Amino acid sequence: MPSLRxxxxxxxxxxxxxxxxxxxxxxxxxxxGLIGPNGAGKSTVVNLITGMLKLTEGRIVLGDEDIGEIxxxxxxxxxxxxxxQNIRLLPEATVLENVLIGFHRHETAxxxxxxLNLPSVWREGKALRKxxxxxxxxxxxxxxxxxxxxxxxxGHQRRVEMMRAVASGPDVLLLDEPVAGMxxxxxxxxxxxxxxxxxxxxxLLLIEHNVRFVTKLCPVVHVLNTGRMIASGPAEEVMRxxxxxxxxxxxxxx
Amino acid sequence: xxxxxxxxxxxxxxxxxxLGFAYSQQVALRAGVFSxxxxxxxxxxxxASAILVTRMGISxxxxxxxxxxxxxxVGFLLSVPLARLRGVFQAIxxxxxxxxxxxxxxxxxxxxxxxIGINNIPRMVxxxxxxxxxxxxxxxxxxxxxxxxxxxxxxxxxxxxxAACLGVSIRNYHALAFVLxxxxxxxxxxxxxxxxxxxxxxxxxxxxxxxILTAIVLGGRGTLIGPVAGCAxxxxxxxxxxxxxxxxxxxxxxxxxAVIIYLPQGVGDGLLLQWRNRRSARRxxxxxxxxxxxx
Ligand SMILES: Nc1ncnc2c1ncn2[C@@H]1O[C@H](COP(=O)(O)OP(=O)(O)OP(=O)(O)O)[C@@H](O)[C@H]1O
Ligand SMILES: [Mg+2]
Numbered sequence: 001m002p003s004l005r006x007x008x009x010x011x012x013x014x015x016x017x018x019x020x021x022x023x024x025x026x027x028x029x030x031x032x033g034l035i036g037p038n039g040a041g042k043s044t045v046v047n048l049i050t051g052m053l054k055l056t057e058g059r060i061v062l063g064d065e066d067i068g069e070i071x072x073x074x075x076x077x078x079x080x081x082x083x084x085q086n087i088r089l090l091p092e093a094t095v096l097e098n099v100l101i102g103f104h105r106h107e108t109a110x111x112x113x114x115x116l117n118l119p120s121v122w123r124e125g126k127a128l129r130k131x132x133x134x135x136x137x138x139x140x141x142x143x144x145x146x147x148x149x150x151x152x153x154x155g156h157q158r159r160v161e162m163m164r165a166v167a168s169g170p171d172v173l174l175l176d177e178p179v180a181g182m183x184x185x186x187x188x189x190x191x192x193x194x195x196x197x198x199x200x201x202x203x204l205l206l207i208e209h210n211v212r213f214v215t216k217l218c219p220v221v222h223v224l225n226t227g228r229m230i231a232s233g234p235a236e237e238v239m240r241x242x243x244x245x246x247x248x249x250x251x252x253x254x
Numbered sequence: 255x256x257x258x259x260x261x262x263x264x265x266x267x268x269x270x271x272x273l274g275f276a277y278s279q280q281v282a283l284r285a286g287v288f289s290x291x292x293x294x295x296x297x298x299x300x301x302a303s304a305i306l307v308t309r310m311g312i313s314x315x316x317x318x319x320x321x322x323x324x325x326x327x328v329g330f331l332l333s334v335p336l337a338r339l340r341g342v343f344q345a346i347x348x349x350x351x352x353x354x355x356x357x358x359x360x361x362x363x364x365x366x367x368x369x370i371g372i373n374n375i376p377r378m379v380x381x382x383x384x385x386x387x388x389x390x391x392x393x394x395x396x397x398x399x400x401x402x403x404x405x406x407x408x409x410x411x412x413x414x415x416x417a418a419c420l421g422v423s424i425r426n427y428h429a430l431a432f433v434l435x436x437x438x439x440x441x442x443x444x445x446x447x448x449x450x451x452x453x454x455x456x457x458x459x460x461x462x463x464x465x466i467l468t469a470i471v472l473g474g475r476g477t478l479i480g481p482v483a484g485c486a487x488x489x490x491x492x493x494x495x496x497x498x499x500x501x502x503x504x505x506x507x508x509x510x511x512a513v514i515i516y517l518p519q520g521v522g523d524g525l526l527l528q529w530r531n532r533r534s535a536r537r538x539x540x541x542x543x544x545x546x547x548x549x
Contacts, residue, residue, distance in 0.1 A: 050419060076421040090412040092476070092527070101409045105421035107402040111430065114401030115394050121401045143541045147534040168420055 001028040001171040001201045002063030004049065004080070009058035011044055011227075018044045020227040021058075026172055031194055031204040033218030033235065035211065037248060040224040042207045043085050046174045050082050051075045062172070077105055081170035083161040085177050085207075091150030095141060098149045098160050099132040102167025135163045139193065155182050159190070172203045179213060187213050211239065223247065263381065267449065269489040270384040274442030275462075276469040276481035277391045278435045281398070283475045285431035286411035288341050290463050291332060291348040292439045294355040295325040297458035299443025301359065304372045304453055314378035318444035325440015326433055333432035337425050340414075352463060359455035371454030372447075379449040387445055391438055396478050407431065408476065468506075472513050474523025483522040 004026040011019040019041040026032045034042055047053040049060055051071045060068040062078055070078075081102075090098050107128070109121045136142045139159045144152065149160050158178055165173060175194075179187040187210065194217060198204055208214050214221055215235040223231040223238055225247040231238045238244055275292055282289040299321035306317040336347050359366045366372070398404040406427050409417040418424055447453045465488065473484025491506065498505050517524030 052415070052419075072415070072418040073421055073423055076419055082419060084416075088413055088416050090409055090416065092412055093408060097405070097408075101405050101417070101420055101422075104402065104406060104409075109402060111403055114403040115397055115434075117393075117397035117400060121397075124402075125400065147538060148531065151531075151534070164420070 001203065002065075002079070003027045003203055004172045004205075005059075005061040006045070006049070007059040007061065009045070009048060009060065010056045011041075011048055011053060012056045017227045019048065019224075022224070022227075022229050023058075024222050024229070024232070026203040026205045028171070028203045029198055029201050030219055031198050031206050031217045033214040033221035034205055034207045034224065035209070035214055035221060036224035039226070041227040042224055043176055044227075045224070046082055046176050046205075046207070049075070049174060050080060076168055076170075079169070079171035080174065081165035081168045081172075082174040083158070083165050083176055083178055085180070087154065087157045087161055089149040089157055089160055089164075091148070093149055094146050095149050095152070095160050096129070096132055096136070096145040099135055099163045099167050100128055102164035103128045103131065103169075105168055132163075132167065135167060139163050140189070155186055158182070162190070162193075166197065170202065172205070173197065174205045174207075176207045177209065178206070179208065179210060184212075188216075191217055211235075215239070265489060265493070267381055267384055269485055270381070270388050271442060271446050271449065272466070272469065272488065273388055273481055273485045274384075274391055274438060274445070275466045276473070276485050277395055278438035278442065279466045279470050280473075280475060280481050281395070281407075281438065282431050282435040283470060284398075284404075284411060285407040285427055286414060287428055287431045287435075288345045289336075289348040289432065289435060290345055290467060291329070291351050291432070292435060292466050293458045293463040294348075294352040295329060295436045295439025296443035296446065296462070297352075297355050297359060297455070298328055299325050299440035300447035300453050300458070301366055301372070301443075302440070303444035304375050304447040305365065307378065307448060308372060308375055314448050318379075318441065318448065321444025321447075322437055322441040325436040325438070325443065327436070328440075329432040329434070329436020330429060332436070333429040336432070337428065349463075352458070356455045356459055359458075366455070369454065369456075371452060373452040375447055375451055375453070377449060377451060379445050384445060384449070387441060391441070392478060394434075399478060403427075403430070411475070468510060470520065472510065472520055474520030474526075476519075477522045477526055479526070480520050480522035484520065487521065 006022055006024050009019060009022045010017065022045065034045065036042055044053065048055055051074065055068050059066055062080065067075060067078055090101065107124060109124045113120050136145055139162065141156065141159055141163065144156060149157065162178060179190055191213065194204055206214060206218060218235060220233065221235045221238050222229055223244050230243045230247060231241045275296055278292040278295060302324045303317035303321040306312040306320060307314060332351060336344060339347055360368055398407065406422045409420065409422055410424065410427055414424060469481060469484035469488055472487050473482065474480030492502060513521060519527055
């Protein structure tokens with residue numbers, strides 16, 4: 001699977017540099033960590049990769065293809081999926097329906113077949129349902145299949161979002177604080193799934209405040225502070241870096 | 255039985271005609287397109303089939319097929335300039351579209367008969383034809399609900415950004431919604447003009463638009479049964495509230511407000527959702543109890 005590369009990426013909102021000259025790689029088959037204090041620019045990085053925000057400067061490259069200028073619909077077709085920090089489910093839809101829409105880019109039945117309910121549509125519908133149920137099983141959400149997604153506990157809502165992203169069959173998966181608000185047991189349960197996904201060749205970018213969690217999963221961690229990359233490397237090393245310590249503690253002490 | 259049917263036949267026929275227009279309105283709203291263009295599609299379909307039948311002697315079936323095609327084509331054409339608009343701006347733009355169509359019908363006297371309209375239309379459509387058309391439209395609506403098209407529409411309506419991030423083409427599916435709305439609107443416009451003997455531009459103005467929109471607000475945007483519920487309420491209301499006939503607009507208004515407050519998703523969608531939520535609350539309780547039973 002292709003790797004994702006950010007080259008000297010910047011994003012300015014008026015006078016504010018939310019992301020400044022950031023370069024990083026999300027290699028296939030591993031989980032890459034991205035940490036930093038609040039407002040560091042982590043979510044902005046995800047929004048830039050997925051085409052929801054336009055780059056001010058720099059390049060975003062998937063494999064050997066420049067994907068910096070394309071919009072969200074195209075980005076997902078290239079094989080990049082994401083979750084949202086502020087969970088965004090289809091609130092009226094059930095858990096299963098939320099996951100089914102994730103398969104959209106793989107649907108092959110024509111629109112005309114859909115309007116006439118031809119056999120190709122129900123065959124495909126049945127196959128997708130099966131795949132969706134397998135995903136629910138994997139994320140331990142089978143019991144919740146028919147419940148409206150909007151009413152679930154946050155931990156479960158996050159799982160639905162992840163399943164939906166995985167359903168799109170990405171090469172690169174961007175997770176924006178996927179275990180926020182979960183206890184260690186729940187988080188570790190998802191950690192196992194993330195490792196599985198990486199083992200299958202997928203490249204994951206994990207944004208997280210929980211340093212323990214990141215340290216456990218990510219061979220390489222990047223640290224952002226006020227839009228700048230202040231450290232990169234193995235988690236233990238990075239966490240000892242004076243610049244990182246100041247960035248995290250400085251906020252409280254200043 | 256027969257006389258009973260005859261007494262109510264006009265009500266049934268108008269119910270079926272309105273139901274068709276309501277599905278045209280619903281498919282747009284379902285995809286998150288705030289279009290009120292159904293009145294315009296209906297007007298174009300009605301005039302197309304009336305002109306073909308009265309001036310050119312074309313068979314009713316062919317005239318209605320042409321009306322459907324006109325609606326389809328105009329639906330697509332309308333979707334192109336409106337692709338960048340959303341919500342209330344879409345509503346205003348489609349409102350303007352209807353105004354343009356209605357004004358054209360007034361001014362192009364040579365073709366449309368102006369304010370007098372077209373008055374010598376033979377009745378060539380009867381209840382079975384209306385039933386067949388409604389059945390066809392309901393089948394397509396049901397099929398959409400079971401397919402990826404319905405999933406894409408529902409996703410677009412609930413969160414356009416999420417839909418885009420999952421690869422749903424906003425432009426294509428919004429265009430499809432306009433095309434379907436146009437096709438259904440054109441079809442029922444064609445049927446209507448071959449049923450009512452005469453048509454004039456005023457029929458397709460603001461009142462028509464509000465009535466069709468009301469049917470969907472009352473019934474619901476997402477379910478097959480929504481338009482049926484909405485149109486049934488609108489058709490039965492005057493019958494039930496006959497003693498209040500003088501205050502009909504008031505009664506309509508009160509009912510509409512009551513539905514918006516107590517069943518904001520509409521009667522059809524709202525009751526279905528309540529039933530589903532009750533069922534899922536039971537289910538959630540069962541899951542919780544089961545997990546407590548296991549030590
Ligand atoms: N669409 C936007 N318009 C203007 N400013 C923005 C926008 N998105 C983000 N910002 C600003 O950019 C900076 C980085 O925000 P971002 O959300 O990327 O931070 P973050 O690292 O994800 O923080 P958190 O840990 O709180 O999620 C912040 O100062 C934020 O206010
Ligand atoms: Mg963030």
